[in-house]
Amino acid sequence: MRGKILGILSVLILLCLFLSMATAEHWYEPLSSKFLKLDNIMNLLSRLSLYGILGIGVAFVIITGGIDLSIGSLVCLSGVLLSILLNVNYEAESTFAVKQITATQQLIETTAAAGEIPSDSIVRFTGGIGSGVVFTIAEEVSPGVLRVEELPPRDEPEGELTLAVPVRSFDVETLTAEISETAAKAGDQLQIFLPNGAVSVQTIVSVSADSGSLRLQLERDPGKKYHTGSYAAVLRRDQFMPIPLAVLCVIAITAAVGLTHGLLITRLKLQPFVVTLCGLLMYRGISRWLTGDNPAGFGELQEVLGPVASGRLPVLLRGDEVLFGIPIPFFLLLGLATVASVFLTRTIWGRYLLALGRSEEAARFSGINTQRVTILAYVICSVMAGISGMLFAIEFSSISPSSFGNSFELYAIAAAVLGGCSLRGGEGSIPGVVIGTAVMMVLYNLIMLLRIPQSLEYTIIGAVILLGVLGDELVRRAAAGQRLRQDRNRN
Amino acid sequence: MPAAPQSQPRLQVEGISKSFPGVRALQNVEMHLQQGEVLSVVGENGAGKSTLMKILAGVQRQDSGSVRVDGKTVSFASVSDAMDAGIALIHQELNLADNLTIGANIFLGREPRRLGLIDERAIHRESTRFLKRIGLSLDPGTLVQDLTTGQQQMVEIAKALSIDARVLIMDEPTSSLSAAESERLFDVIRDLRSQGVSIVYISHRLAEVQELSDRVTVLRDGELAGHLAEDQITHGNLVRLMVGRDVSRVFSRTPFPAGKVAVEVRGLRTSTWPAHELNFAVHSGEIVGIAGLVGAGRTEVLRTLFGADAPLSGEIRIRGQKLTVTSPVDAIESGIALVPEDRKQQGVVLDMTIRENISLASIHRTARSGFMNFAAERRQSADMCEQLRVKAPADTIRTGNLSGGNQQKVVLGKWLSMKPHLLLLDEPTRGIDIGAKQEIYQLMDRLAAEGIAILFVSSELEEIMGLSDRVIIMHEGCITGELSRDQLTEQAIMTLATRQASAANVQN
Secondary structure (H helix, E strand, C coil): CHHHHHHHHHHHHHHHHHHHHHCCCCCCCHHHCCCCCHHHHHHHHHHHHHHHHHHHHHHHHHHCCCCCCCHHHHHHHHHHHHHHHCCEEEEECCEEEEEEEECCCCEEEECCCCCCCCCCCEEEEECCCCCCCEEEEEEEEECCEEEECCCCCCCECCEEEEEEEEEEEEECCCCEEEEECCCCCCCCEEEEECCCCCEEEEEEEEEEEECCEEEEEECCCCCHHHCCCCEEEEEEEEECCCHHHHHHHHHHHHHHHHHHHHHHHHCCCCCHHHHHHHHHHHHHHHHHHHHCCCCEECHHHHHHHHHHHHCEEEEEEECCEEEEEEEHHHHHHHHHHHHHHHHHHHEHHHHHHHHHHHCHHHHHHCCCCHHHHHHHHHHHHHHHHHHHHHHHHHHHCEECCCCCCCCHHHHHHHHHHHCCCCCCCCCCCHHHHHHHHHHHHHHHHHHHHCCCCHHHHHHHHHHHHHHHHHHHHHHHHHHHHHHHHHHHHHC | CCCCCCCCCCEEEEEEEEEECCEEEEEEEEEEECCCCEEEEECCCCCCHHHHHHHHCCCCCCCEEEEEECCEEECCCCHHHHHHCCEEEECCCCCCCCCCEHHHHHCCCCCCEECCEECHHHHHHHHHHHHHHCCCCCCCCCEHHHCCHHHHHHHHHHHHHHCCCCEEEEECCCCCCCHHHHHHHHHHHHHHHHCCCEEEEECCCHHHHHHHCCEEEEEECCEEEEEEEHHHCCHHHHHHHHHCCCCCCCCCCCCCCCCCEEEEEEEEECCCCCCCCEEEEEECCCEEEEECCCCCCHHHHHHHHCCCCCCCEEEEEECCEEECCCCHHHHHHCCEEEECCCHHHHHCCCCCEHHHHHHCCCHHHHCECCECCHHHHHHHHHHHHHHCCCCCCCCCCEHHHCCHHHHHHHHHHHHHCCCCCEEEEECCCCCCCHHHHHHHHHHHHHHHHCCCEEEEECCCHHHHHHHCCEEEEEECCEEEEEEEHHHCCHHHHHHHHCCCCCHHHHCC
16 A cells, blocks of 8 residues: 555656646746746645545545445535525515505505504505505504505505614714614614615614614615615525534535435445436436526625635735635645544554455454445545535535536546555555545646646546556556465465 | 277376465376266365366366377367367356347357358257257247256256267256256266266265266365276265275364353254254354255354344354344354355455454454554454464465465454354365364364364364264254264264265165
8 A cells, every 4th residue: 555655646746847847938947837836836735625525535435345426416416505505585574465555545455463564654565566665554444454644656466565664864974874673683784765766775784772773884875865764674684504504414414315325335235336326417406406507606605605615824925915825625635634544544444444345245254344334434425525515616606506516526536546546445545545636636737737728638637547547457466476476486 | 889999088187286375276186087988076075176177177277287188188278178179067056148048058159140140040950959969848949047947957968068068077966956857967967978978977965976977086185085986886985085084183172071051043944944943052162063065054054143144033042142143243242253164255354464354353342432452453463373373474464365274263363362152163174284274173172172162064074073072964954963972973974964865875
């Protein structure tokens, strides 16, 4: 194993050397090359981190002698899920559906219960042609049926009433609006109905109560005309889930996916290839269906989430400008790789994994619950795909469910194989996989920097992997031959 | 029927030797076969029969020695070379494509063609001819999967005849046939003999051998034990030549001090032989052997006790405590260990080191919250290697590089480090050289003296007789008898082990 890691490491170093020389103005000045530009290195590290996490995951499955083709689709699904679970909605505190407005009688029939819309309260009508009209309630004639003071412009068959309050004052200097007391908190939005019928929506920065009225500090000036006769309604901010909970949910869902794969493969003895191939198709389909095939993103949360995927820990600064920083995901990769490596080499489950990958039967006959360990490997793989999928989605900020994550599984598998995992099972190391991923990323970089037509991308990557595997096989044969000769000599 | 001159046998084998890593499978073996003759080759498991047949059929190559067909020296590089010379091997496990028809199987790879397409009519015509020659009136268009095992065997023979085979090697052809089917096969064999085909017949069933053979060649431990002419073929002669060696020298069994019942089995039915209920017990410090022919259901008993196969019904008690084993995990938890028959697949992980193999079943005991205790692992492995005298430069070398005997010691080391109450061994000395065998015998004796109950299966009679305090004899899934040490004779064991197959011959 150590030999394999050294082998792939030297391939990586040679590639880097070559690329440094090939992209420099003069080959003898490699330090000035495009390849070694700080930006390029930062980007490489960032991509390495995300793909590396995928590779580590699939390595566990490959060590059991299995395969997971569903990774790419699972990356997409977890990105989509995170986006959905973090969906942010703004909703008016109290709105009521309108069943009928009868203009001549000044009556509005609503679905509100008795007393829900008190007399003297102000409502704004939306829907139909008469949208934007503000009414004052005179009295409740019967439950839900209201008589208003103003004459409605016309009859309306349907629409919506929003309870509003008058804007008492507005301080342009401090961007502070004063309204009568109502429920509001920082992060909510204030919907201001201007007298001309226009609506302005502003985010509330802070809230303070002041004897029967609320002072709201807004993010921006809603415009001049609010002063006289404006009304306002608070839109409550509703985020489907807090961020940590959403992340945990995605991890739990991907773990359940892995568990399902594992159970199908161990209990029902289905082939890993087939099970995960079906997964590949299904999770892609689910992602597209969940989003209606529309791009998914994180909206206003992108600002909060962004640094997790695209943040840099500054190392080299010029003034305020970061010349070189280590991408935050790189630390995540280092952390996960360390845990994975310790798990594989220093715990009994890692030992069991390696044993059953080499001989499932012998492992079972040694009292190892091989099914449980195999299932664990599939769970680890899916969860890693989930983690990496969330990071990818945040990094890309907008993902299109039909293409996001396409063929990522092949990159991950190729990286694991380059890094010394044998598809026969029982062999593999985490540092090897990380280095293997790095080779893939540098190769991709090479195609970009050397302006090789991108249409050749897959050809080159494919050829290099083939060469790698070929070299490994030749070394293996040589070793086996040597073993045979030793055996002969002993007899 | 024209008899070939006796001076020129159809098949002549001289001085054949073959070694595998760690094992000498054949040594200087001689054998010859006349035209129109049935020659049986018998011997215990591991005696070298299969290796010899594989060499004759071109599956393997000999290290030295010569094979002559009709006086001409031949050298087979492949199965098709052997076929070209007129030698066909019919494997124990049939090699038919069961989704194809009889005709397609007979001509598989040699399909007659017309205008580049397969000539189905020629296949039908020719197949019918070959089927008729062995007295089978089946439509060649029948799918092989719709045939009985006996009929499939006949198709194999027809296929051999279609390549004009003049030597037919049959490896345990009756092992999965019913009595009626076997009789039918014997008729065909006699018929072929009268047509001038020479047949090499390999079987464990001595009754069949006596019934069919013109001559018998006996192998033992890879060497020729002797030839028997037709009038010398008796049960006694066969067993004497097969077992042969002075038994008492190798074995040392210290008398067994009666211990408590370690394991008790009541009404156990295995999935392979659901019709028979098994009852037996093994005491602490006792070595019990299970004797019987291959396929008698001995391995299934061990596998079921170990949880590798699920029992259909029955009760297993370990030290009086009722036990439900659904997997080896449960069995090992209750102190049951199995040294399996298939050492390379089930006994050790060949690609792992000796140390990793020895610790595999017990690392969870020394681990601290899942983390390996490498120091304990090292100590345990060193201790076992010393105790069992594993011959290796270090315990960090690949187990697959060891000889069979040393691999077996690693398997034993794995189990001894978890201190079992009941040790099950399935053919513990198969493919192991005589020196290591003796060490394993001594070890079994010592372990029994330490109070471990031992239940082992062996096809080598001398092993059964030399080691066991008591022998359980099985035949076709049921226990046909139990013999205590002072009742043990080859004759007694063989009689019980071949009870039905040799019913006619047991009396004389």
